[in-house]
C-alpha cells in the first residue's frame with residue numbers, strides 16, 4: 001500500500017511538471033538603421049518568435065554601452081506612436097518591420113555606425129541579448145519604395 005502512495009505522489013509531481021506553461025522566445029534578423037524621419041534616432045527591426053506554450057510580452061530594451069531614450073513604437077495611420085508592450089503570443093511570431101511595430105533608439109550619447117548589442121526585456125522570459133546588424137538604409141532592402149509609409153520608423 002505504501003508503494004501505491006509513493007507512486008501516486010510521483011505521478012502527481014510528473015503531471016504538474018508536464019503542465020508547466022512558459023514562453024520560449026527566439027529572436028532573428030535583428031537590424032538597426034538610422035531613422036529617415038527622426039533626427040538622431042535609429043529604428044530597430046527583427047522577428048520575435050515564441051515557441052513556448054505561454055504568451056509573453058516585450059516590455060522594454062536598452063543598448064549595451066550606449067545611453068539613449070528607448071521606446072517601443074507602432075505605426076497608426078502613418079504616424080509613430082509609443083506603446084507599452086509588444087505581445088508575443090504562444091506558438092506565435094511577431095515581425096518588427098518598417099511601417100509597423102519597431103523599436104526606437106532616440107538621442108543616443110554616441111552615433112551608431114556599427115552592429116550593436118540589444119538587451120530585450122520580456123515580461124516572463126526576462127532579459128534576452130540580441131545582436132543587431134547595422135544597415136545604412138532598410139527601405140530598398142526590405143520592401144519597395146511605394147510601400148514604405150512615410151512617417152514611420
Ligand SMILES: [Cu+2]
Pocket residue numbers: 043073080102103104152153
Ligand atoms: Cu518609431
